[in-house]
Amino acid sequence: MTTVDEILADDRRNPAAERSLPWEETRQGVTVIVEPKPHWAADMKAYRLLDRTYCYYADWIAYGPAARFLSIPKRVATTS
Numbered sequence: 001m002t003t004v005d006e007i008l009a010d011d012r013r014n015p016a017a018e019r020s021l022p023w024e025e026t027r028q029g030v031t032v033i034v035e036p037k038p039h040w041a042a043d044m045k046a047y048r049l050l051d052r053t054y055c056y057y058a059d060w061i062a063y064g065p066a067a068r069f070l071s072i073p074k075r076v077a078t079t080s
Contacts, residue, residue, distance in 0.1 A: 021036070028064055051069075
Protein backbone atom coordinates (compact mmCIF):
# COMPACT_ATOMS: atom_id res chain seq x y z
CA MET A 1 0.00 0.00 0.00
CA THR A 2 1.32 3.45 -0.94
CA THR A 3 1.59 6.00 1.87
CA VAL A 4 0.76 9.70 1.68
CA ASP A 5 4.44 10.55 2.16
CA GLU A 6 5.35 8.39 -0.84
CA ILE A 7 2.71 10.08 -3.00
CA LEU A 8 3.99 13.54 -2.02
CA ALA A 9 7.63 12.54 -2.59
CA ASP A 10 6.77 11.07 -6.00
CA ASP A 11 4.98 14.26 -7.05
CA ARG A 12 7.94 16.42 -5.91
CA ARG A 13 10.28 14.47 -8.20
CA ASN A 14 8.43 15.97 -11.18
CA PRO A 15 9.41 19.36 -12.60
CA ALA A 16 7.20 22.16 -11.25
CA ALA A 17 5.24 22.35 -14.51
CA GLU A 18 4.18 18.70 -14.12
CA ARG A 19 3.24 18.63 -10.44
CA SER A 20 -0.34 18.04 -9.40
CA LEU A 21 -0.14 18.60 -5.63
CA PRO A 22 0.62 21.82 -3.69
CA TRP A 23 4.21 22.27 -2.54
CA GLU A 24 6.24 24.56 -0.30
CA GLU A 25 8.97 26.88 -1.51
CA THR A 26 11.20 29.02 0.71
CA ARG A 27 13.32 31.95 -0.43
CA GLN A 28 15.22 34.30 1.85
CA GLY A 29 13.30 33.10 4.89
CA VAL A 30 9.81 33.48 3.37
CA THR A 31 7.80 30.30 2.80
CA VAL A 32 4.85 30.01 0.44
CA ILE A 33 2.56 27.20 -0.63
CA VAL A 34 2.30 26.92 -4.42
CA GLU A 35 -1.05 25.81 -5.80
CA PRO A 36 -0.65 24.03 -9.15
CA LYS A 37 -3.24 24.54 -11.87
CA PRO A 38 -4.05 22.51 -14.97
CA HIS A 39 -1.72 23.06 -17.90
CA TRP A 40 0.57 25.34 -15.88
CA ALA A 41 -1.81 28.29 -15.99
CA ALA A 42 -0.31 31.78 -16.15
CA ASP A 43 -2.31 32.87 -13.10
CA MET A 44 -0.91 30.22 -10.75
CA LYS A 45 -0.59 31.60 -7.20
CA ALA A 46 1.76 31.27 -4.24
CA TYR A 47 0.20 31.73 -0.78
CA ARG A 48 1.92 33.11 2.30
CA LEU A 49 -0.10 31.53 5.09
CA LEU A 50 1.05 33.56 8.09
CA ASP A 51 -0.65 36.75 6.94
CA ARG A 52 -3.28 35.44 4.47
CA THR A 53 -1.70 36.93 1.34
CA TYR A 54 -0.87 35.64 -2.13
CA CYS A 55 1.12 36.60 -5.19
CA TYR A 56 1.32 35.27 -8.72
CA TYR A 57 3.80 32.42 -9.00
CA ALA A 58 5.58 34.13 -11.92
CA ASP A 59 6.24 37.12 -9.62
CA TRP A 60 7.43 34.81 -6.84
CA ILE A 61 9.90 33.21 -9.25
CA ALA A 62 11.12 36.60 -10.51
CA TYR A 63 11.21 38.60 -7.25
CA GLY A 64 10.99 36.12 -4.37
CA PRO A 65 9.93 37.75 -1.09
CA ALA A 66 9.89 41.18 -2.80
CA ALA A 67 6.97 40.08 -5.02
CA ARG A 68 3.76 42.04 -4.61
CA PHE A 69 1.56 40.10 -2.18
CA LEU A 70 -2.17 40.81 -2.10
CA SER A 71 -4.55 40.29 0.82
CA ILE A 72 -7.03 37.45 0.76
CA PRO A 73 -10.41 38.94 1.68
CA LYS A 74 -12.14 37.39 4.66
CA ARG A 75 -15.51 35.83 3.96
CA VAL A 76 -18.42 37.53 5.61
CA ALA A 77 -21.23 35.33 6.81
CA THR A 78 -24.59 36.22 5.34
CA THR A 79 -28.02 35.37 6.64
CA SER A 80 -30.91 34.45 4.43
